[in-house]
Amino acid sequence: MLGMVRHWWGLLRRPSTRWSVLTLLVVGIVLGSVGVVGFNLSLHATNTEAFCTSCHEMYAQPFQTVQQTTHYNNASGVRPTCSDCHVPHEFVPKMIRKIEAAREVWGSITGMIDTPEKYMAHLEQMKAREIARMRSNDSAGCRSCHDVARMDFSAQGEKARFYHSAMAEQGKTCIDCHQGIAHQYPGTVPASGQEPLAEVAAEH
Ligand code: HEC
Ligand code: HEC
Ligand code: HEC
Ligand code: HEC
Structure with a gap:
């Protein structure tokens, strides 16, 4: 056994006589590029709405609810996809979120939310996890489009300005004040974060 390992190790370490360094370099660069492109393509492919809804349309609720909001239908035609709000845009946090998504794959294998009833039973738990995530990243997804520093407060309503x-x-x-802007289910609270708003008002 050890002999065989040594033999292969020796082969691997032996300088190549057949291929020129240039050939090896070119092959290396080509393979490396294919890897990088493939990696980026798969990152991109797992960020599209079609990918998310391949599961979350079957579990139809989130997509249907989004379609009833201004973020789906508006005059300007600017429309966030699932990942614009849910997947961080910077590389490291994005990778962490992708790894975390292993739980979602597991959940789909075990049929965790594959009927409307199961979905609603699991709703509060999923919401809580997403809200906690947005709190901890300072609502990074929202801020990728909405820049507070560029908000013209004078153009906003009095309440919004305040x-x-x-x-x-x-x-x-x-997310402290704008819960339910994308998915609002009949009979659930809060609509547009009434509770956090009351809490902020009380602090004033
Ligand atoms: C393989 C099927 C599948 C795909 C693809 C998928 N999801 Fe999920 N998702 C699930 C399941 C199942 C759950 C429930 C997991 C749980 O509660 O443990 C879930 C939960 C969630 C939650 C609730 C919060 C949380 O942390 O559980 C969000 C938000 C979410 N998915 C967004 C997305 C987005 C955005 C995409 C596309 C980038 C996506 N999902 C792609 C199956 C999937
Ligand atoms: C892809 C860019 C984009 C992302 C991401 C995004 N928004 Fe928006 N949002 C818009 C646009 C564009 C409008 C204006 C739509 C219109 O009325 O023309 C809007 C409108 C709004 C409004 C006012 C209308 C309403 O639905 O109440 C609120 C509040 C809001 N966004 C909050 C958020 C929050 C909170 C997040 C993160 C969870 C977020 N947005 C993520 C682009 C975005
Ligand atoms: C402390 C509570 C609070 C926080 C935090 C907050 N908002 Fe708001 N926002 C409001 C209120 C209240 C309104 C007005 C709602 C109404 O008039 O019904 C509003 C309105 C808006 C509107 C519509 C503006 C208009 O006048 O048409 C947008 C867009 C918006 N918020 C985006 C955001 C984004 C993005 C963030 C995070 C960067 C954020 N808000 C953080 C309370 C908050
Ligand atoms: C405009 C931003 C925005 C968009 C677009 C968006 N979401 Fe969400 N999503 C949220 C927020 C904010 C929450 C946290 C819970 C809440 O506020 O209702 C959430 C919660 C969720 C949850 C937890 C359970 C639930 O139903 O509330 C799932 C699953 C989810 N989103 C999936 C998706 C999928 C799939 C898409 C694309 C079809 C999508 N979201 C598009 C902002 C968004």
């Missing part, structure tokens, strides 16, 4: 100008000093982030 809360937005106080949010930094109050240590609040978008």
